[in-house]
Each structure stands twice: as structure tokens, then as C-alpha cells.
Amino acid sequence: MSQLSARLDLPVNRPDAPRYARRAARMLLAGWGFQDPRWLDDAELVVSELVTNAVRHGGGLIELRLEAHDEAIVVSAADGSSVVPRRRAAGGGPRDDGGRGIAIIEEFAQDWGVENHEGGKRVWVRLAAMPAQQGRRMT
Amino acid sequence: MSQLSARLDLPVNRPDAPRYARRAARMLLAGWGFQDPRWLDDAELVVSELVTNAVRHGGGLIELRLEAHDEAIVVSAADGSSVVPRRRAAGGGPRDDGGRGIAIIEEFAQDWGVENHEGGKRVWVRLAAMPAQQGRRMT
Amino acid sequence: MLTITPQEGGAVARLLLDGELDLSTAGDLASAVEESLADRTLERIVVDLHGVRFCDSSGIEALLVAQDLAASAGLPLVTEETSDVITRILKVCGVWEVLTGTQPAL
Amino acid sequence: MLTITPQEGGAVARLLLDGELDLSTAGDLASAVEESLADRTLERIVVDLHGVRFCDSSGIEALLVAQDLAASAGLPLVTEETSDVITRILKVCGVWEVLTGTQPAL
Numbered sequence: 182m183s184q185l186s187a188r189l190d191l192p193v194n195r196p197d198a199p200r201y202a203r204r205a206a207r208m209l210l211a212g213w214g215f216q217d218p219r220w221l222d223d224a225e226l227v228v229s230e231l232v233t234n235a236v237r238h239g240g241g242l243i244e245l246r247l248e249a250h251d252e253a254i255v256v257s258a259a260d261g262s263s264v265v266p267r268r269r270a271a272g273g274g275p276r277d278d279g280g281r282g283i284a285i286i287e288e289f290a291q292d293w294g295v296e297n298h299e300g301g302k303r304v305w306v307r308l309a310a311m312p313a314q315q316g317r318r319m320t
Numbered sequence: 321m322s323q324l325s326a327r328l329d330l331p332v333n334r335p336d337a338p339r340y341a342r343r344a345a346r347m348l349l350a351g352w353g354f355q356d357p358r359w360l361d362d363a364e365l366v367v368s369e370l371v372t373n374a375v376r377h378g379g380g381l382i383e384l385r386l387e388a389h390d391e392a393i394v395v396s397a398a399d400g401s402s403v404v405p406r407r408r409a410a411g412g413g414p415r416d417d418g419g420r421g422i423a424i425i426e427e428f429a430q431d432w433g434v435e436n437h438e439g440g441k442r443v444w445v446r447l448a449a450m451p452a453q454q455g456r457r458m459t
Numbered sequence: 460m461l462t463i464t465p466q467e468g469g470a471v472a473r474l475l476l477d478g479e480l481d482l483s484t485a486g487d488l489a490s491a492v493e494e495s496l497a498d499r500t501l502e503r504i505v506v507d508l509h510g511v512r513f514c515d516s517s518g519i520e521a522l523l524v525a526q527d528l529a530a531s532a533g534l535p536l537v538t539e540e541t542s543d544v545i546t547r548i549l550k551v552c553g554v555w556e557v558l559t560g561t562q563p564a565l
Numbered sequence: 566m567l568t569i570t571p572q573e574g575g576a577v578a579r580l581l582l583d584g585e586l587d588l589s590t591a592g593d594l595a596s597a598v599e600e601s602l603a604d605r606t607l608e609r610i611v612v613d614l615h616g617v618r619f620c621d622s623s624g625i626e627a628l629l630v631a632q633d634l635a636a637s638a639g640l641p642l643v644t645e646e647t648s649d650v651i652t653r654i655l656k657v658c659g660v661w662e663v664l665t666g667t668q669p670a671l
């Protein structure tokens with residue numbers, strides 16, 4: 182069970198959705214006690230990739246969720262499209278189009294996956310909670 | 321029915337909760353298309369008052385909600401205490417302790433009120449949606 | 460996030476505030492005023508609000524507390540250089556005259 | 566939010582980037598490169614990433630597109646002054662060598 186959670190609707194068709202989503206997420210996570218700037222940078226990057234993919238490839242309203250668990254933060258974005266993101270085959274050259282969003286997510290995440298969500302899907306990413314902060318967190 | 325909404329848990333016992341709550345709210349509202357800096361300042365102030373009251377006088381976890389309706393934004397904060405905020409009697413001097421949070425809310429809100437929420441209460445504030453932005457909003 | 464920079468100027472201590480006056484920073488202002496009051500030659504404290512970008516009811520409370528602290532030491536404390544947006548809040552809460560010294564503190 | 570300031574320096578055009586490279590600003594970089602390319606005496610474009618505080622996969626895509634645009638005009642385009650945090654992303658995505666010109670663009 183998560184201790185703290187948040188869900189935010191984001192409009193589709195706005196190219197600035199990733200920007201505001203990652204800033205809102207940063208402020209929210211800081212408010213939950215996760216205040217290490219480097220860790221927040223990584224979390225922002227993952228949020229940006231999830232929302233960018235939902236804007237570019239997804240459909241319908243986007244719902245961003247953040248959940249603080251004991252040892253991890255789970256960030257996810259749901260959209261109305263049932264098409265599922267695919268990790269590109271390894272070994273492509275640097276100029277192979279696309280596939281970088283998932284590569285970035287895999288670099289920063291403990292784990293990630295996709296689940297069904299109201300006719301569309303939810304792409305979730307689990308991030309290790311900032312270690313030094315855990316003791317200081319107040320819920 | 322609201323077009324876009326968000327709900328965010330906030331930890332109690334953190335004096336920085338109002339700060340992060342208002343910043344997250346600003347980013348979220350800007351992401352919804354409400355980008356006039358003055359209007360966002362007012363919205364931040366109302367969020368700050370609601371969350372400050374919940375931290376100081378409320379109890380349990382705080383849940384902040386934002387909803388975009390056609391002509392208004394409704395911001396609300398729920399907490400676990402069933403004690404209800406009271407507007408102070410008018411006519412007090414400037415140094416009368418307290419009562420300023422509700423005074424500020426009344427100045428900026430179209431309307432405000434309190435409703436039951438899971439054993440505690442939710443204090444809601446309705447703000448006029450930023451007029452110039454309505455046409456530009458994309459949902 | 461509030462930075463307070465004291466500027467000593469003989470009998471007047473000027474506190475330059477930069478940032479946000481709210482629940483999390485209210486205590487910082489009280490501490491800064493108390494530190495200034497340690498100087499026995501002081502005759503007046505000015506709180507310069509020029510750099511204050513945000514102030515809510517907790518911030519107003521903090522300004523009134525600061526004025527009370529100074530008054531207990533027999534000194535006037537006034538705010539100066541308030542931006543339009545902060546002026547508006549101070550007026551909404553009916554504390555503009557008292558804080559700027561246009562009306563004497565009670 | 567991205568500001569692009571072109572610095573003409575004879576045969577080298579330097580584009581100073583300040584802000585965030587993402588989905589909302591990717592197009593700005595392409596436009597700035599195209600404007601620079603209007604100068605027929607140009608031999609090289611440098612994209613100075615010193616002021617870039619954020620870059621995600623859309624930003625990387627934008628940098629590769631910028632390099633392609635320059636290449637179509639027969640010019641090299643390289644990135645310089647990349648901060649540690651942005652360098653890390655470029656390396657994760659395997660585009661560091663290509664963008665910095667340590668490895669020739671394909």
C-alpha cells in the first residue's frame with residue numbers, strides 16, 4: 182500500500198504538457214520530503230519521458246500518478262490508447278529513430294511495465310526512493 | 321462535471337507543505353493552460369491558505385484537490401479534523417490574532433465552503449477561471 | 460525559502476528580505492529581529508520587503524510578531540519597499556497602515 | 566522555455582542555448598539552425614549546451630535533427646560545453662560521440 186499518492190489529469194495535444202508535468206511532480210515529491218536535487222532531476226526525466234510518450238503516441242486524456250512506497254516511488258502515465266510501448270531491439274546505431282525514451286527509462290528505473298487502464302494502458306516506472314532521505318521523511 | 325482534475329496527498333507536520341503545494345498547483349494549472357502570472361499568483365495564495373490551515377488546525381493526511389470546470393477552478397483541501405473553519409467577526413483591529421486566512425480566501429474567491437470528508441472535512445474555494453485563457457485552453 | 464540580510468546603518472537596522480514569507484519562514488524573521496535587537500544603540504528597524512515574492516497570512520502574522528518584538532524593546536519597526544502584489548495582501552488583511560507606520564502600532 | 570542566442574564568429578556560428586530541451590522547444594532549435602544556414606560563408610555550427618538545464622529524449626532528437634540539417638547543407642554541427650547531467654543523458658542514449666564530433670556523424 183502506498184503512503185502518499187497523487188493523480189493529475191494532463192491535457193493531450195499540448196507540447197508543454199511534459200514540462201509542466203515534470204515541474205509539478207518535482208514540487209510534489211519535494212513536498213513529500215524527497216529533496217535531493219540530483220534524485221529529483223532523475224525523477225523529472227522519467228516523468229518527462231512518460232508524458233512525452235503519452236502526448237506523442239497515446240490518446241485521450243493523460244493521467245499521471247505518483248505513489249510513495251516504503252522503498253520506492255512509482256510514477257505512471259495512463260492514456261487512452263491500447264497500443265503498448267516497445268523497447269527497441271538493441272544494437273541500433275545512434276541515429277536510429279526513436280527508442281530513446283524507453284532507453285532512458287530503463288537506465289533510471291528499478292523496473293517498468295505496462296498494465297491495462299480503462300480501455301487504454303498505464304505505463305509505470307519504479308524508482309528507488311532517495312536513500313538518504315528515507316529516515317527524514319515525515320508522513 | 322469537471323474537465324480536468326487532480327488530487328494530491330500532502331504530509332502533515334511539514335511546515336514546508338504549503339510552499340510545495342502551491343508550487344505544484346501553479347505548475348499543474350499552467351499545464352492546464354492557465355498561464356497568466358497574476359492569476360496564478362492568486363491561485364497560489366488560496367492554495368497556501370488552505371494547506372496552511374490544514375497543517376495548523378487540521379488533522380490526519382491532507383488531500384489537495386484541483387478541478388477545472390467551464391468557468392471556474394475549484395481548489396480544496398481535506399483533512400482529518402471535523403472542526404470547521406470559522407470566519408472571524410468583522411470589526412476586529414489589525415492585531416486581532418488570526419482570521420486572516422479566511423479573509424484572504426474571501427477576497428479572492430467567488431465562493432467557499434466546507435463539506436464532510438471521510439470523518440474530517442473538505443474546505444473548498446471557487447475561483448473564477450482566468451477569463452482571457454478560456455478560449456485558448458486545450459483539453 | 461527566505462534569505463534575510465541585515466544592513467547595519469548606525470541607529471537603523473535594515474533587514475533585506477529575499478524570498479517567500481510563509482509558514483516555513485515565519486520563524487526566520489523573528490530570529491533575525493531578535494538578533495538585531497541585541498544591538499543596544501539601535502533606534503529603529505526597517506524590514507525591506509522589496510525581494511519578497513510571496514506573502515500569505517502566516518507571513519503577515521510574522522511581520523506583526525516582528526513589530527511586537529521590536530515594541531517590547533521599545534523600538535519602532537516598519538516595512539518598506541513593498542511590491543504591488545504584497546501591498547495588496549497587506550491591505551486585504553487591514554495591516555498596511557500598522558506595518559508601514561502610517562498608523563502607530565497599538 | 567529555451568532561449569537561443571546566435572553568436573556570429575566569422576566562419577563559425579555558435580548557438581548559445583539557455584533553458585530546457587524537450588518536446589516544446591525542439592522546434593526552436595531546428596529554426597535557429599536553419600536561420601544560421603542562410604549565411605553561405607559559414608563553415609561550422611557549434612551548439613553550446615552550457616545553459617541547458619534539462620534535456621530528455623525529445624531534446625536529443627532535436628540535436629540529431631539539427632546535425633542532419635547542417636549536414637544537408639554540407640556543414641558539420643557539434644555540441645560543446647555540456648554539463649555533467651546532460652552528458653550523462655547523451656551517453657545513456659549512445660549519441661555522445663556523434664554529437665560532440667568525437668565520432669563522425671553518419
Ligand SMILES: Nc1ncnc2c1ncn2[C@@H]1O[C@H](COP(=O)(O)OP(=O)(O)O)[C@@H](O)[C@H]1O
Nearest residue numbers: 234235238239264265266267279280281282283
Ligand atoms: N504511451 C504510448 N502509447 C503508445 N505507444 C507508445 C507509447 N509510448 C511509447 N510507445 C511506442 O514505443 C516506442 C518506443 O518509445 P520510446 O522509446 O519512448 O521512443 P520514441 O517515442 O522516441 O519513439 C514508440 O516509438 C512508440 O511506438
Ligand SMILES: Nc1ncnc2c1ncn2[C@@H]1O[C@H](COP(=O)(O)OP(=O)(O)O)[C@@H](O)[C@H]1O
Nearest residue numbers: 373374377378403404405406418419420421422
Ligand atoms: N483546516 C481547518 N481545520 C480546523 N479548523 C480550521 C481550519 N482552518 C481554519 N480553521 C479555524 O478557523 C479559524 C480561522 O482561520 P483563518 O482565517 O485561516 O485564521 P488563522 O488560521 O490565522 O487563525 C482558525 O483560527 C481555526 O480555528
